[in-house]
Amino acid sequence: MDLNDLSYKKLHILLVEDEPLIALxxxxxxxNRGYSVEHALSGEEAIELIRNDAFPFDLILMDIDLGEGLDGTETAEKILEISDIPIVFLSSHTEPEIINKTEKITYYGYVVKNSGMVIIEASIKMAMKLYKAKVELTETKIKIQENEARLLEAQLAAKVGSWQTNLSNMEVIWSEETYHIFELDSKTFKASHEAFLDYVHPEDRIQVDEAFKNSFSIDSFNTLEHRIITSKGNLKYVEERWRIIRDIENIPILAIGTCQDITKRKKDEDEIKRQLNEKEILLKEVHHRIKNNILSLESLLSLHASSTNIPEARNAINESITQVQSIRVLYDKLLMNDTYQEVSVKLYMDSLIESLLLVFPESKRIKLEKSISDFNLPSKVVINIGIIFNELITNIFKYAFQGIADPRLFIQLIKSENTITLTIKDNGIGFNEQENRDKSPGFGLTIVRMLTEQLKGTFISENDHGNRSVLTFTISLDK
Known part of the structure; x- marks a missing residue:
């Protein structure tokens, strides 16, 4: 039977009537009105037809007085135990005691015989409408129960409970999982806002209560993490998410939200923080030890430089000192950072230039102009830049300004998208004359070219009213 087809002309009706002529x-x-009809002379026969499912009946017209044997109400009770079929009683009795016998039975109409076929057909149609409404209501209830069961399973799996608070009287309704989170029995515990606050950690209680009250003026979702102490004394972390519902006058009337047990997540986060902190402390200790070793090496080289009277040896040692200093400066900057993967190029270069100026006292007469952009690079890239820069600046300080009355030095380090460019320009004697004065120029330049290849970049050095050196290389855009 299609309950959506309200023509009812195809309905299959079981007529239970003990009077053959009336039944006929x-x-x-x-x-004649288009219905399919089967007839049963007694209640017992009707029950047998339903039990055997010989015909798929859509409705039963049931006489109450069926002579000997079962009467109509008794027959209806037994049929409804077998199958849910709408029943309309059709009887000549109008006495209250007879009608009252039908009250304990689910039926869909009571029609007095001789009311006419128009009334009977109207009763059939009304019965089918009522039956359809009942079926739809039952299906809706089943769906609601299924959804509630799925919601309960989902809440149990995710450890998420739900709640709502009536803001006019502060009455609270909790879902079963909310009780479970607080380790309370829903049958014995009376949920309320005050009772909820009793289980909030004492140190969080004021914050939680104020956050809830302040949310009355907020239209968006509210989120708050806090601690609770359950009825069994267990400490838990929960995340509350809720919003305020308002009436047509914009007055807050209801708060609805969720409560999620995030204890495991918080413990995992704390453990990760602890491990990261341990690694950070260990890494800092390693860097400090390396830095101290570098300082010891730098001091040892300085002692050797001051103890020799041979200018060539002293110059060679001083060059080594500047190289060591560039590494020390890098470690200084690494220790200042929260991360040891990248270094501020500007901070590093400024410190390195300052260190080189201290090593070469004659640099005081040089007019220095610098333009260094502020960006980060990986430490392994920065150390290569530092060594290249150290070699070029050392050569300039040693050789470029001999006989130059007004020495000038320009340093620029910029980043354009993923291209890094280091430019060093002086107004010294130029490359050729400088090379002639340098008895061994090849080693420093060899280091520069090797490190340039490692950076997969290019290096040029040319005369331009002095000497101009340019290092260019690219990095990944995510660096």
């Missing part, structure tokens, strides 16, 4: 008349009338 009613059957013919119904058939």
């Amino acid at each position: 008349h009613e059957k013919i009338e119904l058939q």
